[in-house]
Amino acid sequence: MIESVLFYTFAALALVSAVVVIAQKSPFYSAFGLIVVLCSLSGIFAVLGSPFIAVIQLVVYAGAIMVLFLFVLMLLNVQRETDDVGGSAPLRLAAAALASAFAAQVAAVIARARIVSGPEQYEASTRKVAELLFSPAFLYVFEATSILILAALVGAIVLAKRDL
Amino acid sequence: MDALLRLFSLIPGWDQNVPAWASISLAGLLAAGLCLGFISLGPVGYVYVERKLAGFMQDRLGPMRVGPWGLLQTIADTIKLLFKEAIFPAAVNRPLFVVAPCLVVIGAFMGFAVLPFSPTWQGTDLDVGAFYVIAIGSLSTVGLIMAGWASNNKYALFGAMRSAAQIVSYEIPAVMSLIVVVMIAGSLSLQQIVAAQAGGLHNWFLWKFFPLNVIAFLVFFTATLAECNRTPFDIPEAESELVAGFHTEYSGFFFAMFFLAEYTEMFVASAMVSVLFLGGFAAPLPVLQTVAGFDIGPVWLIAKAWALVFVHMWLRWTLPRLRVDQLMHVAWKVLLPIALFLIVVIGGLLTAPATAGGFPWDPWFGWPLTALLCGYLMLTALRAWRWHARQVREAVA
Numbered sequence: 112m113i114e115s116v117l118f119y120t121f122a123a124l125a126l127v128s129a130v131v132v133i134a135q136k137s138p139f140y141s142a143f144g145l146i147v148v149l150c151s152l153s154g155i156f157a158v159l160g161s162p163f164i165a166v167i168q169l170v171v172y173a174g175a176i177m178v179l180f181l182f183v184l185m186l187l188n189v190q191r192e193t194d195d196v197g198g199s200a201p202l203r204l205a206a207a208a209l210a211s212a213f214a215a216q217v218a219a220v221i222a223r224a225r226i227v228s229g230p231e232q233y234e235a236s237t238r239k240v241a242e243l244l245f246s247p248a249f250l251y252v253f254e255a256t257s258i259l260i261l262a263a264l265v266g267a268i269v270l271a272k273r274d275l
Numbered sequence: 276m277d278a279l280l281r282l283f284s285l286i287p288g289w290d291q292n293v294p295a296w297a298s299i300s301l302a303g304l305l306a307a308g309l310c311l312g313f314i315s316l317g318p319v320g321y322v323y324v325e326r327k328l329a330g331f332m333q334d335r336l337g338p339m340r341v342g343p344w345g346l347l348q349t350i351a352d353t354i355k356l357l358f359k360e361a362i363f364p365a366a367v368n369r370p371l372f373v374v375a376p377c378l379v380v381i382g383a384f385m386g387f388a389v390l391p392f393s394p395t396w397q398g399t400d401l402d403v404g405a406f407y408v409i410a411i412g413s414l415s416t417v418g419l420i421m422a423g424w425a426s427n428n429k430y431a432l433f434g435a436m437r438s439a440a441q442i443v444s445y446e447i448p449a450v451m452s453l454i455v456v457v458m459i460a461g462s463l464s465l466q467q468i469v470a471a472q473a474g475g476l477h478n479w480f481l482w483k484f485f486p487l488n489v490i491a492f493l494v495f496f497t498a499t500l501a502e503c504n505r506t507p508f509d510i511p512e513a514e515s516e517l518v519a520g521f522h523t524e525y526s527g528f529f530f531a532m533f534f535l536a537e538y539t540e541m542f543v544a545s546a547m548v549s550v551l552f553l554g555g556f557a558a559p560l561p562v563l564q565t566v567a568g569f570d571i572g573p574v575w576l577i578a579k580a581w582a583l584v585f586v587h588m589w590l591r592w593t594l595p596r597l598r599v600d601q602l603m604h605v606a607w608k609v610l611l612p613i614a615l616f617l618i619v620v621i622g623g624l625l626t627a628p629a630t631a632g633g634f635p636w637d638p639w640f641g642w643p644l645t646a647l648l649c650g651y652l653m654l655t656a657l658r659a660w661r662w663h664a665r666q667v668r669e670a671v672a
Contacts, residue, residue: 113296139424143371146417166403166410174413174446178439181420185436236402237463 117158125151142180149173163237279305281395306398310387318538322349325588331659332592334666353531361527368425375422376525376532382415383536386543391465393556393572404465405457408547409450412502415536416442419521422533426524434520437510437599442502444606449498451614452491455621456480456551459488469555476559477641481552483633484621485640491617492552494610496583499544501606503537506591510599545583546576553579559645 124147131144149172156165198206244253279302283293323338323346330337338345363369386408388398401407416439423435457463459480460471472479481492501508510516517523522533549555556572558564565571597605624630 112294113300139368139371143417143421150414162401162403162407166406169410170406170413174410174416175443178413178416178420178443181417181424182436182439185420185424185432 121151121154146173146177163240314539319349321538328588329592356531359527361529364524366427371421371425375418376529378418379415379536380532383539385411390546392576393570400466403463405463423521428524430517431521431523434517445498445501448494448610448614452495455491455617465550472554473557477638479554482641485637494614503540503544505587507594507597541584546580549579
């Protein structure tokens with residue numbers, strides 16, 4: 112009972128702020144809308160009984176990535192969007208085609224979705240997540256991702272500081 | 276919250292008539308109300324102590340006019356702040372300008388949800404409690420950026436950017452030294468971290484793997500100090516460069532909210548340091564844990580947190596402010612390598628069977644060093660007080 116109330120509250124909040132993200136003209140409002148979306152997703156994860164993923168969601172997205180977004184917005188001093196969409200006619204056509212393809216994809220996913228009455232019961236403790244991450248099934252993918260992130264880190268340092 | 280739920284069950288017929296979700300919500304609201312009372316009354320005391328300390332350290336008297344020894348000064352100041360008109364400059368972004376201080380206070384306040392005051396006095400024993408505290412810290416960063424941008428003021432924007440850069444940077448050494456504690460305790464739950472330190476002062480994580488954990492403690496304490504935006508890391512509101520940083524345009528009640536958030540963050544950060552390294556609600560001697568059958572864990576946690584808040588204030592009035600580049604240097608080139616080194620070394624020591632429970636000499640250091648430190652501090656305080664009293668006497672004569 113209370114779980115469903117919380118779930119619908121967070122879901123509604125996420126949907127409304129997702130609309131704000133794309134409908135707002137001011138990029139700052141969009142960014143703050145995105146933060147609300149990510150925080151409500153974190154709330155949904157918590158309701159589903161997975162506090163670790165919920166906290167990761169907060170730390171990584173709402174904390175680090177969105178702060179970075181806001182930083183870039185402040186540094187670039189972006190202005191409000193104007194009503195003029197911009198771009199040439201073929202570009203607009205291509206954009207419309209891509210958007211409808213994406214909409215069709217989303218519709219297909221929703222149509223094929225399995226409706227469940229409640230969250231499936233499984234243990235989602237920190238220990239479980241770690242065991243899964245370091246199990247043979249995910250270990251190589253996990254390590255490869257770590258190397259990728261390390262490479263990105265080194266790349267960023269090289270770009271920012273030509274002579275160390 | 277467990278304690279409150281148990282109290283509810285004492286009421287006859289409560290368990291049968293009240294649904295579980297209602298009693299959980301009620302207990303949560305009550306617990307939150309208790310904490311809210313604690314944090315909103317806290318600054319009245321903190322500000323008075325801070326001003327008195329500042330006065331003492333700078334050889335002045337501090338507030339003296341309102342009430343005996345100026346005791347009512349902060350109450351008068353609070354009333355003044357609350358009744359002052361909140362001015363909204365014409366160019367500010369009104370909705371964000373109002374939401375920002377609320378977000379900062381919420382971010383500071385949410386830490387109370389997992390602070391363990393005793394085995395039963397805790398909002399909720401989250402599986403990832405230690406991590407949660409770090410996560411909500413980033414919420415107040417968003418609030419600070421919002422405040423700086425919505426103010427539409429150069430200095431406010433500079434302050435917000437500095438504070439965002441600072442908090443994001445110092446979060447990394449904080450998390451890295453937190454990992455050391457989590458590895459030793461084998462859990463992220465704050466309740467279990469405290470349970471692993473029970474049984475007396477020599478069991479505290481501060482004295483485990485002597486002297487490695489002392490270094491981890493210093494790294495974590497420095498990082499939390501920086502995350503609270505306190506001197507020597509207070510460049511976001513450096514008054515000699517940026518007027519007042521991100522809260523330049525705020526006045527009245529909204530300014531008071533930033534103040535409230537700062538002192539709340541100080542308390543939460545200090546409580547976290549004491550939970551992770553100083554045994555949390557565990558007493559330094561097991562005998563002192565209960566008084567007349569009552570568990571006085573909350574008293575111990577609050578006392579330890581206040582002691583660390585005192586250190587925050589002490590540092591503020593002793594050290595000069597760091598420059599922006601020095602600040603980043605400290606975070607990335609000093610604290611982070613030390614924390615990484617500690618993770619590797621302590622992780623290795625924990626996997627070796629001979630040292631899995633700590634070094635053999637660990638129990639011998641806790642008590643003597645603590646006694647020595649406390650004795651030295653008391654002696655110094657006594658000397659400072661005598662010197663101060665003599666100065667006052669000479670000034671009067």
